[in-house]
Structures are given as structure tokens and as C-alpha cells.
Amino acid sequence: MGSHDNRHALFEAMALMGKAFASPVRLELLDLLAQAPRSVEELARASGQSTANTSQHLQALHAGGLLVRRREGTRVRYALAGEDVLALWLALRDTSAARLAEVERAAREYLGDDVEQIDSEELIVRLDRGTAVLVDVRPQQEFTAGHIPSARSIPLAELRQRLAELPDDHEIIVYCRGPFCVYAHEAVRHLTASGRTARRLQGGWPEWHLAQRAHTGKGAA
Amino acid sequence: MGSHDNRHALFEAMALMGKAFASPVRLELLDLLAQAPRSVEELARASGQSTANTSQHLQALHAGGLLVRRREGTRVRYALAGEDVLALWLALRDTSAARLAEVERAAREYLGDDVEQIDSEELIVRLDRGTAVLVDVRPQQEFTAGHIPSARSIPLAELRQRLAELPDDHEIIVYCRGPFCVYAHEAVRHLTASGRTARRLQGGWPEWHLAQRAHTGKGAA
DNA sequence: CAAGCTATCAAGCTATCTATTGAATAACAA
DNA sequence: TTGTTATTCAATAGATAGCTTGATAGCTTG
Numbered sequence A, B: 001m002g003s004h005d006n007r008h009a010l011f012e013a014m015a016l017m018g019k020a021f022a023s024p025v026r027l028e029l030l031d032l033l034a035q036a037p038r039s040v041e042e043l044a045r046a047s048g049q050s051t052a053n054t055s056q057h058l059q060a061l062h063a064g065g066l067l068v069r070r071r072e073g074t075r076v077r078y079a080l081a082g083e084d085v086l087a088l089w090l091a092l093r094d095t096s097a098a099r100l101a102e103v104e105r106a107a108r109e110y111l112g113d114d115v116e117q118i119d120s121e122e123l124i125v126r127l128d129r130g131t132a133v134l135v136d137v138r139p140q141q142e143f144t145a146g147h148i149p150s151a152r153s154i155p156l157a158e159l160r161q162r163l164a165e166l167p168d169d170h171e172i173i174v175y176c177r178g179p180f181c182v183y184a185h186e187a188v189r190h191l192t193a194s195g196r197t198a199r200r201l202q203g204g205w206p207e208w209h210l211a212q213r214a215h216t217g218k219g220a221a
Numbered sequence C: 001c002a003a004g005c006t007a008t009c010a011a012g013c014t015a016t017c018t019a020t021t022g023a024a025t026a027a028c029a030a
Numbered sequence D: 001t002t003g004t005t006a007t008t009c010a011a012t013a014g015a016t017a018g019c020t021t022g023a024t025a026g027c028t029t030g
Helices: A003-020 A024-033 A040-047 A051-063 A083-099 A101-111 A120-129 A140-145 A182-193 A205-215 B003-020 B024-033 B040-047 B051-063 B083-099 B101-111 B120-129 B140-145 B182-193 B205-215
Strands: A067-072 A075-080 A132-136 A151-153 A171-175 A198-201 B067-072 B075-080 B132-136 B171-175 B198-201
Touching (some): A003 B024, A003 B083, A003 B101, A024 A040, A024 B003, A051 A075, A083 A205, A083 B083, A101 B003, A120 A171, A171 A182, B024 B040, B040 B075, B051 B075, B075 B083, B120 B132, B182 B198
Parallel strands (some): A132 A171
Antiparallel strands (some): A067 A075
16 A cells, blocks of 8 residues: 555655755855865864854755764764765766856856866876976865875965975976866966966866776776 | 855855755656656656646756756656756665665665566676566556667556566566666566566666666766 | 646745754863 | 863744645647
């Protein structure tokens, strides 16, 4: 008899995860956690929300199965539940950009003028040849949590003072959190304005990370 | 100044799509549309919702960029907006099953006892050898909209009367809408009870379809 | 153009969600 | 113990979402 009820219960359970994606604040938290695990306070600061509100949203994401949490002394560290969750978030983000004009428009407004891009295959060639250097302009913490091999860390905020560290005779390739993060755009604009040859890597650390996993056969279940 | 506002606007736009996934009714509609495009009334009947309510949910899915619609005479035909949307829905579904105990439990309750499975590689081998026949037990309409090559259509409701059509000396491999659809489970249980050798194909038409697309290089943008 | 069918709209009620506030709890240090 | 910091809980008000009902609009057919 209750086969209908059972089917509805199934979709209701799936909607627990769906609901987690239904708030802009939660999406921003996911995006931050795609870079590195963080405490509630760090996430609150980075997202511009109150601590209590951030905590509530994190619990919603946790209830949706997207996050794991661990107490570390006096603070609680939240992290994405797994690479499948990371892939799901990137898929939602990219599909929304492809299908919703609103997202495209907002992205253009936020990122400003396009800067020259380079894809990861080309990047590898140029690094091998030694004609380019790779710079990670995300905050130090995110670099420490994981970065593209052979990248050096120069957080965007420090770029202005640390220009001398970058060789004059190399092309500079910059990456950050991903295609919807301003850091690399701003870095490239600043570098170009300073007379350097600079480009933005297409995709950021999460994309690189996922692609590596896929190639080495550690793919999804 | 408004760089914060711009970032928030970006996530708000992405959340338009996120919100579309936040209701069990909408997920069921997506799941139906993953099989074949349909009119509002068909979707209402299949999902057990009122027409008005179904229409509203379809509009929400449309606003989220997940559906396209086209007027066809007196009715409106809704369809998934693209293969990226199909892939996204399958990813959400599978991730929720992997990460949420509630989904696993609901799926077990709904599907009943496990039946023997076979993966698509093995399927191809057995079809080549001619030791197996492949049966699509979804409603006729969905078969017509797309099916695995070499499958024959026997909707579950007709299986009982059409048993004679199936050769006695072949293994019968059954598929339906996907891993969370009961049809194939029930078909295999019925066939086995009738003394046949039957198994369920792992994954249904949408999974097969996406996998084919990926192999032939028509992958995502 | 009138009838009939499909889909959408509009209004209303209830339930759920969001952000805020202030209090409560957990871990740790002195 | 007491104090301090990080996080969660509880209560609230305002906004949104969900489903129902009845009216409206679009297309087709006679």
C-alpha cells in the first residue's frame, strides 16, 4: 500500500541535501570550505555574517550531508564531507553560470574586465620549459591547506610589496580560488599595469585538485 | 565600495538554481523529466500533485534554469535544459545517497530486497555473445523518448502477460529509470519467481545516456 | 465565435526559513 | 574554582515558500 509514501519519503530525504544549496549564504560558506577547512569564526569573518547565523547555516549544511565537523580544542572545524561534495558544488556553480543569465551578469560585474587566460595543459608545458612561474594569490592559510605543486604563495594583499620576488624574464601565471574569484583577476591587472607579462590560470585550486584525482583514478564511487 | 555587494549578488544568483533543488516535489519532477519531456498534466498525474501545484513547481525549476518549456498546441512541454542539468541532478541524487543515511534507508524501504545486478560492461559482453536479452520495463512513452540500443520494451504493467515473448534459454537483463526506481527490482523478482534467470542493470537509461555522451566526446562545456 | 481542454495566475492560509538577540554550554587556562 | 573564548541553543519577528481554490488566458475544434 504505502509504496507512494515510500517514494515520497525518498525524495524528501534527497531534498535534505537540496535544501542545503538553497541559500546564498550557505553557498558562500561552501565556496570558502572548498579551499580549506575552517572554524566557525573564520567562516563568519570571511562571509561577513554574524557568528550565530554562520553557525546555524553550517548546521544546515551539516544536516544536508555536505559537511563534517570536528572539535579541535575550543573551536569547531568544519570541512566538506568529501570530494563528491566538492564536485557537486562545482557542478552546481558552473551549471548555474551556464544556464542563468543572472549569474553571468553578476560574475561580470564582480570580476571586472576579462584578463588573459591559460589552461592547465599549457601551464604544464610552460612550467616544464621554465618560461613561466606560477603564483598562488589566495590567503596563506588556503595555500597551506593545499596548492598546485611548484606554485609559490604571494597573497594578493602582499603582491604590491613583493613584486621584486618575481623574475622579470618569466611570464607570471596566477591562480586563486576559481573562476568566480576576483583575486587572480586583480593580480593580473596589477601585474600587467606594472609592466609584467601575466595571465590567469583557468580554474583555481579546487578544479586542479579534482582533475588530478580524476586522472590518478581515485575518482567517485 | 560595492565589491561585497557584487559578491553577494553572485551567490544570490547561484542560489536561484540551488533553491530549485530544495523541494521533494521538484526533485520528483526532475527525476521524471530525466526520462522524457512531458506536459504539465502528465507530470501532475505521475507525481500525484494537483495541476496548479505542479505548474508552480515547474515554474520554479524553470526560474532556476533547470528546465526549458515549449508550447505544443494546447499543452506545454517541459524538458531538462540540457545534459549538464541531467548530470547535476544525478550527482545530487547519488551524493545524497552516499552522504545521508536517511536516503539510504528510504531507498531500501522503497526498493525492497536487493536483486542481482550486472554492470554495463558485462551487459555488452553478454549481448554480443547472444546469451542475454535486454528489457526496458519503463512506460512505453519513456522508451520511445530514448532507450538503450537493442533493448525491447515491455512495460512493467504488461510483463505478467507477455512473459512468453522472452526466450527461455536466455538470461534476462532488465533496466528502468535508474538505481532508485522500483520497476526493475519488481520485474526481476517476478521473473525469478517465474523460473527465469534475471538480473537488474546497474543504472537506468539516464546513466547509460550520459555515459555514452561522455565516451563519444560530447561532454560538458 | 463558442465550447472544451490545458496551463497559468491570484488570493489566502499555514508552515517553514532567516537573521537577530541574549542566554547557555564546552574546552581550556590560570 | 573562576575567567575567557568559541560555539550552540532558544526565542522572536519578518519574510518566503507550499498547497488549495477559483478565476483567467491560449490554443484547438466544431
